[in-house]
Amino acid sequence: MHFGPHLLLAALEGLVTSAVLALTALGLSLVFGVMRVVNVAHGEFFMLGAVLAWAISTAISGHPAVGFLAALVIAPLIVGAIALVAERLVLRRLDYNPEATIVATIGMLYIIQQLALTFYGPEARPVEPPFSYRILLPWFGYSGYKLSIIAASALLLIATWLVLTRTRIGLIMRATQYDSETAQAFGIPVGRVYGGVFALGAMLAAIAAVLIVPISQAHYLMGQDPLLLSFIVVIIGGLGSLRGTVVAAVLIGLSDGIISMFFSPTLAKIIATLLVAMVLVFRPQGLFGTASR
């Protein structure tokens, strides 16, 4: 294969990564933006989504698409419910203190990971894709399912954007993000908004995981990389900015796909992490964000 097609393949793979990453990072970004909570357990919600997708799709017999669609609906709902309970039981009692919540979400990370290991086991298990149509390009065939991930993610991102900007719920969320005390004074149930946002953030991660699991397998440690990459995306995009998050996800996903195709993935990770740390040190508002208040 020549360089051009090779690059195209790398770019396509990168776009698939970007699509999943944008959804995951959007969840992290919403939680940070509205609640000012850095959720270290976000990657574990991602992992839970994938593991539940495996459990649901194996429990339902028949055409793989039926099991997959069931997983796409049920897994995020379960993950959202778990997140809501965790928020009510732990984060609310900590009064959303930024440092205490980080320690508490680290605790959640360990608990979820260990429970997944105990009940799901250390194996990596595949989920069958809902359809296996291959699109034939002049140089290579490409999985139609992977392209549909990109489409699904784009739809979800647009939907989230519409909800945030065009609906009453979105208005309430933005009001809480802008100034929670004034929002409270205007009768917005800030506590419930926080609970809802935390659950929504976890659900976005779970949806991303259900979408990716047919091509990457479910494993109890699979939450680590998405967590790190989401952090990177959210920081580069500017904390709490939806547009920045999407742009950064495409940027990171593409460069990750291309760099790891031509260089060692470890080296790619080292460079990306170091660059992002430097961004955070020298330009804390992110590359696309505006200076924080």
Added chain:
Amino acid sequence: MSEASPAKAYALHLGVIALLFALSFVLPEYYHGLLARIMVLAVFAMGYNMLFGYVGLLSLGHAMFFGAGLYGAGLAIIQLGWGVPLAFLVGIACGAVLALVIGLLALRTTGVAFMIVTMMFAQVFSLLILYFATWTGGDQGQVVPQPARVLNLGATSLDLTDPTVRYMSALLLFSLVLLVTLAIVRSRYGRVLVAIRENEERTKMLGYDTFSNKLMAVVVSGTICAASGAAYALLFGYVGSSFASVQYSILPLLWVLLGGAATTLGPLIGTVFMYYVIDVSSGYTSAYLLIVGIALILLVLFFPKGILGTIRQRWLGWLP
């Protein structure tokens, strides 16, 4: 914090050291080895406490300082064939230099950004260890050969793999760091650190250069953690990348939170207690991470001051 009489504080700490010394002769073999390990790791926790407890800077990347000491000392022996004392110093120097560089960069940020930046630098450190696997042994790690772990002092030679020598070396390091920490905390400098923790703006206004004071604290903290790492490599003979992983950045935080942040003896108590809990629970379940997770959440929810912090608040106000 009420004003402590220096004699009382020093007597308490010397008493703890004497107790650990005496325990060496009564403990059964298994607990003897475990306590030696705990003392080395408690040094790690004390280094962490220096920054987290007294300056109020929560780092999520201290595994890199422990790792710098561990790999600095371990590789000096394995790759360069240097002796034990020199290797120990190399480990400490690696940690000090790394802490200076990280401090200069990370201290430009505050709060949550500081936590994430330190975590990312630690991540880079641990990825570098994996990337240079030909020297570091990658994720398999490397064993420091037994013949190299002998300390030659003139005519006598001390074998660091011997349980008693190992225990006493660990105790020596622990005591030294404990007394140094106590001295720092009680000094003028220690009070400036606490002032920064309580109100950085006001401290700055009073004319203190808070940046260089914090930088100094990062270097001291990193150096102590590196000393612990270097001692770990020499005493237990294993240099592995798991010690540089995120988990080893979280563990000292857990130990310090449990024992009591900003107490000199808290790190030891936290480390002992956590090992004890894991030891007991491993009889019932292999899921020790579950216990770590639950402990972290319960601590921040109900005992944010930790064991010694609560004792100090309720009964013993003079505790340093």
